[in-house]
Amino acid sequence: APERRAAIFQFAAADNKNDAAILKALLAFATATNQANESVKLDEAIVAGAAKEFASGADDMRVYRQLYAAGVLIRKGVALQTAYELTEAARSSVETAVGIPVATVAVQAEELRDIRARAIAKGATPDVPDAPRNVLANILRGRVEDSAGWALYNQGKTDEAIEHLKRAAGILPEGIPLWRTALWHLGAALDQAGNKQEALAYYIKSYNSGDPDPGRRAVIEHLYQKTNGSLDGLDEQIGANRVAASISPQPRADKPGAVETPSPSAPEPQTAASPELTPTPAPVVAPTAAEAAPVATPEATQTPTPSPTAEGPVQSPAASPEPSPSAGTQEDVPVIRLKARATVKITGTVRDANKAPISNVVVVLISPRGTVLATTTDTKGNYSFIVSPSQQGYRVIPSKDGYTFQPVDKLVVSFNEDQKEVGFVGAVSRAP
Numbered sequence: 245a246p247e248r249r250a251a252i253f254q255f256a257a258a259d260n261k262n263d264a265a266i267l268k269a270l271l272a273f274a275t276a277t278n279q280a281n282e283s284v285k286l287d288e289a290i291v292a293g294a295a296k297e298f299a300s301g302a303d304d305m306r307v308y309r310q311l312y313a314a315g316v317l318i319r320k321g322v323a324l325q326t327a328y329e330l331t332e333a334a335r336s337s338v339e340t341a342v343g344i345p346v347a348t349v350a351v352q353a354e355e356l357r358d359i360r361a362r363a364i365a366k367g368a369t370p371d372v373p374d375a376p377r378n379v380l381a382n383i384l385r386g387r388v389e390d391s392a393g394w395a396l397y398n399q400g401k402t403d404e405a406i407e408h409l410k411r412a413a414g415i416l417p418e419g420i421p422l423w424r425t426a427l428w429h430l431g432a433a434l435d436q437a438g439n440k441q442e443a444l445a446y447y448i449k450s451y452n453s454g455d456p457d458p459g460r461r462a463v464i465e466h467l468y469q470k471t472n473g474s475l476d477g478l479d480e481q482i483g484a485n486r487v488a489a490s491i492s493p494q495p496r497a498d499k500p501g502a503v504e505t506p507s508p509s510a511p512e513p514q515t516a517a518s519p520e521l522t523p524t525p526a527p528v529v530a531p532t533a534a535e536a537a538p539v540a541t542p543e544a545t546q547t548p549t550p551s552p553t554a555e556g557p558v559q560s561p562a563a564s565p566e567p568s569p570s571a572g573t574q575e576d577v578p579v580i581r582l583k584a585r586a587t588v589k590i591t592g593t594v595r596d597a598n599k600a601p602i603s604n605v606v607v608v609l610i611s612p613r614g615t616v617l618a619t620t621t622d623t624k625g626n627y628s629f630i631v632s633p634s635q636q637g638y639r640v641i642p643s644k645d646g647y648t649f650q651p652v653d654k655l656v657v658s659f660n661e662d663q664k665e666v667g668f669v670g671a672v673s674r675a676p
Contacts, residue, residue: 266298266301266309269298272297273294273295273298276290286322291317291320291326292323295314295323296330298313299330304340304341304343304344307337307384308350308353310330310331310333310334311334311388311391313327313330314326314327314328314331314334314395318391318394318395321636324399325395325399327391327395328392328395331395334388335385338381338385341384342380342381342384343377347374347377347380348372348374348375351375351380351384351387356370356372382416383420386415386416386422386423386426387412387422389408389409390408390416390422390426393406393407393408393409393429394409397429402436405433406433409429409433412426413446418453421454423453424453427446427447427449428446428450428460430443430446431446435467443467444467444468447463447464447467448464448481448482451464451482456483461482462617463608466608466641469645470643473645474645585633585660585661587630587631587632587633588630588662589628589663589664590609590629590656590662590666591626591662591663591665591666592626592628592664592666592667593625593626594607594621594625594642594667594669595667595669595670596669596670596671597669597671601625601626602647603620604621605620605625605627605643605647606618606619606620606644607621607640607642607643608640608641608643609639609640611631611638617629634657635657638655639654639655639656640656640666646672646673647670647672648673649670650668650669650671651668654668
């Protein structure tokens with residue numbers, strides 16, 4: 245092979261036994277966690293074993309493999325105890341991990357993904373100057389604490405999760421996307437523990453530290469209204485709803501909400517400002533370990549509640565490029581391609597006990613990845629969302645001042661077709 249012939253002129257071959265074993269273990273782990281038939285439940289024992297095998301070894305990169313494997317397990321909602329154990333094992337090797345030559349890239353692999361992708365698209369090479377070692381160590385320690393806390397949260401161990409998440413929020417450099425994610429996770433855990441006011445404070449702090457996000461705003465509005473009885477004063481804390489987004493507090497009934505399908509390796513729908521890259525890039529100012537990173541995926545609370553499979557921050561290998569259509573296909577010859585549906589609808593109606601429709605009910609939807617969307621019922625009590633098919637679950641939660649609903653929420657799981665009649669029954673709340 246050309247690579248082997250080229251290795252003749254190098255001091256060492258481009259590959260070795262250890263690297264080959266790691267790649268083989270990564271392939272086994274990816275196969276175990278990405279089954280072709282999503283309707284089949286992942287085998288927890290096989291997945292946990294594959295994760296441990298991939299994360300094994302004594303090299304300085306082991307910490308990054310441990311955190312990557314833990315992040316995948318948390319996102320998949322499987323072998324969560326193994327995910328926690330991997331993060332705990334990574335804790336003792338942080339100093340060694342930030343001493344490697346490529347520590348800046350390794351620590352911020354997820355954050356630098358978009359920069360690298362844009363550079364490759366332009367035929368350029370991203371210039372990523374080294375960040376200070378102490379900053380990288382704080383980021384890595386914060387990632388360990390956040391991942392550990394989120395794994396515990398998804399196991400229902402809320403009190404322990406809060407301890408880890410508070411440490412993450414205190415260690416991470418303020419303003420970076422991972423810090424915002426940790427604050428959001430902490431808000432979710434506090435909300436789950438019943439500390440609504442403290443949870444709201446962390447939600448708002450996370451929201452205000454980044455660009456306005458309609459999904460996060462919907463979660464904050466929902467909790468704020470439940471806690472305070474109205475939205476009075478919220479705009480003074482987080483600003484007016486100034487983003488023209490696909491979701492608004494009062495969307496038109498004939499335009500259902502739509503959930504974007506994030507790429508499997510991208511936890512964030514938005515990115516912060518990053519250095520502009522050109523085919524012949526000029527030197528750029530060295531980013532701190534916080535810059536040029538995507539904003540963390542909005543997580544939600546139980547009402548709304550982050551899905552048990554909602555992912556925390558993960559580090560993942562670069563995705564393979566999508567194959568392009570054959571160049572030999574003639575434009576005038578129709579080509580029939582059979583493929584699965586890209587989107588499906590979740591629809592339902594909110595009525596009272598007498599079957600009368602209830603309008604202007606805010607309906608919040610939380611995706612398996614933690615993406616939050618909201619819409620309102622029309623005059624007939626109907627609502628709808630356009631989402632991606634899922635073998636996991638979308639949580640649907642109705643809310644309106646002065647009303648209670650049965651059930652409180654519904655989890656729509658394992659479907660590839662439209663889901664109809666996801667309905668709720670509302671009743672006027674009795675004054676205390």
